[in-house]
Each structure stands twice: as structure tokens, then as C-alpha cells.
Amino acid sequence: MKKNLLSIIGVAALTLYLAACSWPNLATDVPAVNAERTAIPLVPSRTAVIPPSRVSPSATAAATTTPTVEASLPAYLIRLTNPPKDMESYGLVYDPQATPALPPSYSVDMPIWGQHLPLQVLDHVPRFIAYPPPPARKDLSAALSQADCAQKSPWTIECTAGSPVLDFDCAELVVPEMDDAGLDPDIQLLAICQNPLEETSAEQAANFYRRYCAFRRDVAYIVKDKDAYRLIQTPAELKTLLLPIDTPDQALTYIEMRTGLTAQFTFESDPSLLYFQDPVEGTHITETGGVFTLNMFHFTRCSCEPWVNSVVLLSVDRDGEIKWLGAEPWSMTTGFSCTD
Numbered sequence: 001m002k003k004n005l006l007s008i009i010g011v012a013a014l015t016l017y018l019a020a021c022s023w024p025n026l027a028t029d030v031p032a033v034n035a036e037r038t039a040i041p042l043v044p045s046r047t048a049v050i051p052p053s054r055v056s057p058s059a060t061a062a063a064t065t066t067p068t069v070e071a072s073l074p075a076y077l078i079r080l081t082n083p084p085k086d087m088e089s090y091g092l093v094y095d096p097q098a099t100p101a102l103p104p105s106y107s108v109d110m111p112i113w114g115q116h117l118p119l120q121v122l123d124h125v126p127r128f129i130a131y132p133p134p135p136a137r138k139d140l141s142a143a144l145s146q147a148d149c150a151q152k153s154p155w156t157i158e159c160t161a162g163s164p165v166l167d168f169d170c171a172e173l174v175v176p177e178m179d180d181a182g183l184d185p186d187i188q189l190l191a192i193c194q195n196p197l198e199e200t201s202a203e204q205a206a207n208f209y210r211r212y213c214a215f216r217r218d219v220a221y222i223v224k225d226k227d228a229y230r231l232i233q234t235p236a237e238l239k240t241l242l243l244p245i246d247t248p249d250q251a252l253t254y255i256e257m258r259t260g261l262t263a264q265f266t267f268e269s270d271p272s273l274l275y276f277q278d279p280v281e282g283t284h285i286t287e288t289g290g291v292f293t294l295n296m297f298h299f300t301r302c303s304c305e306p307w308v309n310s311v312v313l314l315s316v317d318r319d320g321e322i323k324w325l326g327a328e329p330w331s332m333t334t335g336f337s338c339t340d
Helices: 002-022 032-038 075-081 140-146 164-168 201-205 235-242 248-259
Strands: 149-151 157-159 172-174 187-196 217-225 228-232 273-275 285-288 291-298 308-316 322-333
Touching (some): 140 187, 164 228, 248 285, 248 322
Antiparallel strands (some): 149 157, 217 228
């Protein structure tokens, strides 16, 4: 029995040995092409050629002092570092018949132009003509302190409990930027009172302009009249402060508070802007037969750039009746910002 078992084991072992000897050797019998296909070299071959796109510019380029824009940069980065100098690159079209939307109804910060503009971009920096500003604004910090309020940032005002200003229930108190020289010496413009907008057309017509973009705000004014505080919510109430309009300062204050447009008296050249007018004249006021004519400025602050800024021409008579005489673009931005 033991001899038979040993014989069987011996035959099996011999069979396995012969099979192993006859099986293909993977290291020598597989074609060479397969070995190359699976090989992973640790270093490049001496004859390897680096593609031109991988060659470092510093290895081949001569030294230069001229700034260059790498061709492989994304298009938006190329435009950011070297913005185009023509309006067409920004989707704008020259159209001498283009007209603005005046007065701005949706918001004073929204664009008043579409894609068509009545002027073309200049190929040079324009001249700027400055005009003297009105007298300095009254001291706001002292007036706020008397009302138990204080300016907390360049734009915002906060009041403590018990302040008479809180009685007006304003969602936001904003620092006024209007020129107040046209107001009576006993009247102090204290703050802009902002609240979420009223939706009906009748309520909108009864108010002043609106500010901002998606989250618009209706505007009112808080003034200190001698020792009392008043909320000026409507154009009719504004007229009680300023009529009759007999001086350029009164005309300017009335227009700023009524429309939300900006008076700008001096300028500095800005390389990030493209210009449409030469010269660009600062705000100034002329009077003919009791009617004051002013050139004010509209600055777009909503949607996405380019933002087109405009000169707006208006007139106002002694009774506070305003006529919108027209507008022209004077500059445009060339960035990528969006404001909602």
C-alpha cells in the first residue's frame, strides 16, 4: 500500500515538473513590444525632445524690458491686464440716434443707456474743466451728536435708544452727500432715510427717486429745523423747504435732493476709464430769466460692467418744476465687476 502511494506521488511530481518546464517564460517568450509598452522609465531618454509648448520662456527668450501678455493666458486675464480701447469689444454700438431713459424710473443707480450710445470712444485723454464748488456743507457730526446719533462708517449712521430720529422708523440711515448750501441756515440735512420700496405706481410717484439694484430702497430725508426734527418724504414737502428757488445754491440743493444725481466739480484722469467727451466740464449752473440750467452726473452702479457714466442736463424754475433736457455719455469703465 505504501509503495503504491509513493508511486502515485512520484508520478504526480514528475508531471508537474514537466509541465512547468514546457510553460512559456513571460520574461523571454512575450514579444518585446509588449515589454516596452508596459515599461515606466524613471528618466527621459537622451534623445527625448521636449515639446515647444513646454519649453520655459526664460530658456529661449532674449531679455526685454517691454511688458508682454503670455499668449496662453485666458482671454479674460488678457483683457484685464490690457483692456480694449474700443466700445465694440464691450458689446456697445455707436448710434447717433440713441436716446437715454430719463428720468431714471427703476432706480437712479441703474443704467440709462442700452447697448447703443450716441458718442464714440476717444483715442486720447480729454481735457477737464473744473468749476468752483458751493460753500462747504454744515457740520454733520455736531448735528448728529445733538440727536444722539453718530456716523459709524463713511456711509451709515446709528442712533441710540431715545433718539428722536428713531421715531421716523427708517430701515437704514445713510450719510447725506448732497450740497446743502441752498437750505435755510436754520435747517440741517441730517440723514437719508431708506426703506424697502412701495410697489404701487401711485406710492412710487409720491416719493423721491429710488436707490440700489435688486434690493431697491425708497428715499426720504431727515432734517433738523431749528429745534425740531422733520421727515421729508415727498417732492411737495421738499418744496416747502426750498421754494422759491432764487439762487444757484438753491437750485443745486433742490436738484440733488429731488433726483439723486451727483454734482462733480473737479476731475482726475483715470487710466481705467474710456472717455467720450472732450472737454469734460464739471457741474456749473447758469440762469436765464429765472430758470436755472445745470449739468449733473449720473453714475451707473448696477448690473455688470462696462458701466457708462453720463452728463445729464436739467433745468429748474422758481416753482421747482424740473425739465430733463438730455444726457450724453462721458466715460465708461472697463472692468469685470457686477453689482446686484
